[in-house]
Amino acid sequence: MAKTYDHKKIEKKWRKHWEEGGAYVTDESSSKPKQYVLDMFPYPSGLGLHTGHVEGYTATDIYARFKRMQGFNVLHPMGWDAFGLPAENYAIKTKTPPRETTNKAIDNFRNQIQSLGLSYDWSREVGTHNPDYYKWTQWFFLFLFENGLAEKRMGKVNWCPTDQTVLANEQTVSESGEKGVCVRCGTKIIQRELAQWFFKITDFADALVNDLDGVDWPESTKVNQRNWIGRSEGAEIDFSVAESRQKITVFTTRPDTIFGATYLVLAPEHPLISESINTTINRSEIEAYLEKNKDLKEIERTAEGREKTGVELKGIKAINPATKEEIPIWVADYVLGGYGTGAIMAVPAHDSRDFAFARKFDLPMKAVIIPEGNVDFELQHLLFEGTQESVTEYIIKTGAYGGTGILVGSKQFNAQKSETVKEKISILVAGRTKVTYRLRDWLISRQRYWGAPIPVVYDPEGKPHAIPKEHLPWLLPEDVEYLPKGTSPLGTSKELLERTEKIFGKGWKPEIDTMDTFVCSSWYFFRFSDPHNLEEFASKEAMQKWLPVDLYMGGAEHTVLHLMYARFITKALQKFGYVSFGEPFKALRHQGMILAEDGTKMSKSKGNVINPDEFVELYGADTVRIYEMFMGPLEAMKPWNTQNIIGSRRFLERVWRIQEKMSKEALLDANADSVLQQTIKKVGEDIQTLSLNTAVSQMMICLNSFEKEEHIPVSTYESFLRILAPFAPHITEELWQDLGHTGSIHTEGWPTFDPSKLEKNEIVIAVQLAGKVKGTVVIANKATEDEVVQLVRADAKLSLIVPEKPSRTIFVPGRIINFIP
RNA sequence: GCCGGAGUGGUGGAAUGGUAUACACGCACGACUCAAAAUCGUGUCUCGCAAGGGAUGAGGGUUCGAGUCCCUCCUCCGGCACCA
Numbered sequence: 001m002a003k004t005y006d007h008k009k010i011e012k013k014w015r016k017h018w019e020e021g022g023a024y025v026t027d028e029s030s031s032k033p034k035q036y037v038l039d040m041f042p043y044p045s046g047l048g049l050h051t052g053h054v055e056g057y058t059a060t061d062i063y064a065r066f067k068r069m070q071g072f073n074v075l076h077p078m079g080w081d082a083f084g085l086p087a088e089n090y091a092i093k094t095k096t097p098p099r100e101t102t103n104k105a106i107d108n109f110r111n112q113i114q115s116l117g118l119s120y121d122w123s124r125e126v127g128t129h130n131p132d133y134y135k136w137t138q139w140f141f142l143f144l145f146e147n148g149l150a151e152k153r154m155g156k157v158n159w160c161p162t163d164q165t166v167l168a169n170e171q172t173v174s175e176s177g178e179k180g181v182c183v184r185c186g187t188k189i190i191q192r193e194l195a196q197w198f199f200k201i202t203d204f205a206d207a208l209v210n211d212l213d214g215v216d217w218p219e220s221t222k223v224n225q226r227n228w229i230g231r232s233e234g235a236e237i238d239f240s241v242a243e244s245r246q247k248i249t250v251f252t253t254r255p256d257t258i259f260g261a262t263y264l265v266l267a268p269e270h271p272l273i274s275e276s277i278n279t280t281i282n283r284s285e286i287e288a289y290l291e292k293n294k295d296l297k298e299i300e301r302t303a304e305g306r307e308k309t310g311v312e313l314k315g316i317k318a319i320n321p322a323t324k325e326e327i328p329i330w331v332a333d334y335v336l337g338g339y340g341t342g343a344i345m346a347v348p349a350h351d352s353r354d355f356a357f358a359r360k361f362d363l364p365m366k367a368v369i370i371p372e373g374n375v376d377f378e379l380q381h382l383l384f385e386g387t388q389e390s391v392t393e394y395i396i397k398t399g400a401y402g403g404t405g406i407l408v409g410s411k412q413f414n415a416q417k418s419e420t421v422k423e424k425i426s427i428l429v430a431g432r433t434k435v436t437y438r439l440r441d442w443l444i445s446r447q448r449y450w451g452a453p454i455p456v457v458y459d460p461e462g463k464p465h466a467i468p469k470e471h472l473p474w475l476l477p478e479d480v481e482y483l484p485k486g487t488s489p490l491g492t493s494k495e496l497l498e499r500t501e502k503i504f505g506k507g508w509k510p511e512i513d514t515m516d517t518f519v520c521s522s523w524y525f526f527r528f529s530d531p532h533n534l535e536e537f538a539s540k541e542a543m544q545k546w547l548p549v550d551l552y553m554g555g556a557e558h559t560v561l562h563l564m565y566a567r568f569i570t571k572a573l574q575k576f577g578y579v580s581f582g583e584p585f586k587a588l589r590h591q592g593m594i595l596a597e598d599g600t601k602m603s604k605s606k607g608n609v610i611n612p613d614e615f616v617e618l619y620g621a622d623t624v625r626i627y628e629m630f631m632g633p634l635e636a637m638k639p640w641n642t643q644n645i646i647g648s649r650r651f652l653e654r655v656w657r658i659q660e661k662m663s664k665e666a667l668l669d670a671n672a673d674s675v676l677q678q679t680i681k682k683v684g685e686d687i688q689t690l691s692l693n694t695a696v697s698q699m700m701i702c703l704n705s706f707e708k709e710e711h712i713p714v715s716t717y718e719s720f721l722r723i724l725a726p727f728a729p730h731i732t733e734e735l736w737q738d739l740g741h742t743g744s745i746h747t748e749g750w751p752t753f754d755p756s757k758l759e760k761n762e763i764v765i766a767v768q769l770a771g772k773v774k775g776t777v778v779i780a781n782k783a784t785e786d787e788v789v790q791l792v793r794a795d796a797k798l799s800l801i802v803p804e805k806p807s808r809t810i811f812v813p814g815r816i817i818n819f820i821p
Numbered sequence: 822g823c824c825g826g827a828g829u830g831g832u833g834g835a836a837u838g839g840u841a842u843a844c845a846c847g848c849a850c851g852a853c854u855c856a857a858a859a860u861c862g863u864g865u866c867u868c869g870c871a872a873g874g875g876a877u878g879a880g881g882g883u884u885c886g887a888g889u890c891c892c893u894c895c896u897c898c899g900g901c902a903c904c905a
Binding site: 647766819 | 822825833899904
């Protein structure tokens with residue numbers, strides 16, 4: 001009589017039903033509290049959906065469905081990060097327009113996503129490559145430009161000779177960690193000087209660091225963001241040049257070591273070198289050094305393990321403002337021109353880099369800090385009793401000490417703690433406190449075709465002008481030569497040039513670079529709140545209603561930059577009054593990478609890629625969803641195991657079969673009921689914390705206990721189905737309908753549990769002797785310590801082990817009783 | 822080197838300081854079957870016939886009691902790394 005579980009029929013039927021009924025279209029009129037549950041939108045690659053997508057999307061789908069059942073109005077959208085290099089490279093190879101391949105890939109992705117039964121509101125779908133979207137990407141460019149947050153300037157840029165484009169610093173590291181290569185093609189990058197557009201993200205450096213304290217993100221991601229920004233607090237100190245009015249300003253985080261600064265080092269780019277080269281006595285040596293190093297890229301200069309090189313500016317000296325002693329000035333490529341002031345005070349006794357340099361060139365060292373806590377008597381003795389030579393000898397032996405401690409050889413600061421005098425010293429010696437950052441401005445120009453055109457035109461003098469907003473979207477031309485020839489493909493479009501001249505006049509030229517695709521993805525979560533708005537990127541009311549995002553899910557691999565840029569855009573909008581908050585993503589979680597069965601990364605070249613479609617076809621979407629959630633902790637990296645999927649399928653088949661035990665009259669056994677109550681409680685808590693693997697296992701435990709029963713009351717089965725519904729939406733909908741319900745199970749409320757039934761009447765507790773388990777006794781749930789002791793004494797085996805008069809008895813209700821002899 | 826995170830059966834993995842190995846896969850045996858598959862049942866960390874021991878990367882510590890907390894060390898993963 002009972003139907004068999006035909007996942008193909010069931011899943012197809014309900015997906016059609018949900019789609020036709022608009023089951024997951026967000027209800028804008030609802031007054032329920034909102035919940036914005038967002039996945040990082042994918043790049044629609046031709047390879048299709050991979051197992052990692054399925055994992056993240058299933059987790060947020062379960063969360064979104066759970067929140068709906070809990071009575072929230074949920075916004076759960078999906079879209080496409082559609083501009084980017086693969087489609088363009090494919091176009092170069094095959095002459096197929098990128099729009100064509102991209103749209104095809106999107107259709108494929110959408111089909112795959114829909115086959116998983118994910119409850120997205122497809123009426124809000126966006127694609128960054130569509131003019132009605134990139135119109136607003138261009139609007140953001142103009143918004144930043146008008147407010148002084150976008151500017152064109154010359155910049156040394158990383159240039160990929162193969163892809164013929166500029167790359168951001170962060171795109172010059174290959175996936176295997178190799179530096180100085182194009183992230184896409186692995187070609188060694190070269191450095192070029194070009195006029196480029198920058199977004200001034202550094203204006204927000206402080207807020208980008210500080211506001212991390214207020215968001216619920218994985219700690220490691222916060223650390224990555226902080227590292228990237230690289231905020232460091234220190235001081236700028238002026239060193240005057242002897243017999244000259246020039247001065248050299250250095251940045252240091254350790255002003256407390258200034259008495260140990262025995263020489264200065266300038267970056268090769270430092271302007272003082274050319275200004276004072278005439279007063280040096282080794283001019284040709286210096287020039288030869290600069291010439292030899294001028295083509296070195298920063299990445300090469302900072303390569304791991306590279307031997308430090310440098311040359312002294314002989315004939316000129318600097319004066320240490322603390323000791324008033326003359327110290328040599330060197331040029332060395334280990335000092336970076338683009339960071340701090342491009343000059344440092346070298347303290348070889350207390351900095352390992354300066355130490356290595358001083359050793360190589362036999363420069364003086366002076367120790368001025370000794371570790372606190374009298375750890376090193378030899379050093380202490382030397383500092384107070386020894387000669388400068390003996391101290392130097394000691395340092396050479398032990399290496400630089402970079403920690404904090406007690407000052408010595410520092411005149412009036414002697415015997416004070418290094419931390420407490422830091423600020424005092426920097427002010428007393430012609431300096432001021434200063435904060436610097438590693439973060440650089442965001443270079444957004446790309447010499448590529450498949451991106452949003454930068455909405456700028458140049459007058460006949462070459463001066464840039466913003467394109468007035470009424471001309472947006474500034475369309476991406478189609479009559480282009482894809483194959484780049486060192487200039488941007490847009491430069492080959494006749495239509496674009498004619499369009500520009502027609503609107504702005506003869507001699508005007510369009511900007512031919514496009515925007516970094518990270519610009520497109522830095523604001524899409526705003527658009528989802530109001531995706532069809534023709535007047536604004538999103539209305540203030542819509543953003544007020546839906547944002548910030550309550551839960552944001554995506555892989556950890558490539559998100560440092562995306563998150564940074566999205567936060568930057570949000571802070572810019574906040575500054576100019578568009579939004580009231582400064583952080584776009586309240587809570588962030590990362591799904592872990594799913595590895596191939598052999599425990600290595602899936603890759604096309606290794607041929608070990610798992611295609612989720614295959615398993616959706618074979619076992620059904622519900623099974624794949626359950627399996628991927630059951631594999632292990634969401635955020636953990638875990639290997640795929642095809643053999644294990646069958647367990648998830650069997651679970652659903654048992655859910656299906658147990659309907660045969662249903663009975664309207666039956667009462668649930670108290671113990672089975674208690675398992676059900678625990679399951680309602682635990683699964684709810686687990687979904688909230690996204691511990692979905694243990695949620696699935698709890699449902700399995702619950703089903704196991706039902707299977708021991710003769711009959712299952714209908715209401716019990718209904719509760720169970722409602723708990724399972726977010727995980728396996730199709731099978732539960734079918735079974736729900738079979739129970740005679742006309743409405744969808746997914747509009748039901750989340751079941752409540754009865755706390756009074758959570759506990760079983762009889763429980764097993766462990767009996768310990770001095771902390772070692774010796775056996776168990778079955779006791780009534782509410783049994784007192786005395787009653788438990790009685791039971792233990794009555795037990796034939798335990799009574800022999802437990803001492804007559806224990807010195808102590810520890811009773812933890814419901815857990816253990818421990819007798820200490 | 823620095824900063825995160827992790828190390829538990831044959832495998833994926835559970836465990837508010839309270840019976841380590843839940844749940845699942847696999848495997849073995851049994852039932853059903855002419856047979857097989859499917860399904861169901863039993864067993865499955867380790868030494869031991871048993872009674873009992875031992876085991877959560879290694880070693881210490883705190884505690885009545887430690888996978889969990891503290892210290893030292895080892896290994897693996899992720900990130901940063903000449904940023905003064």
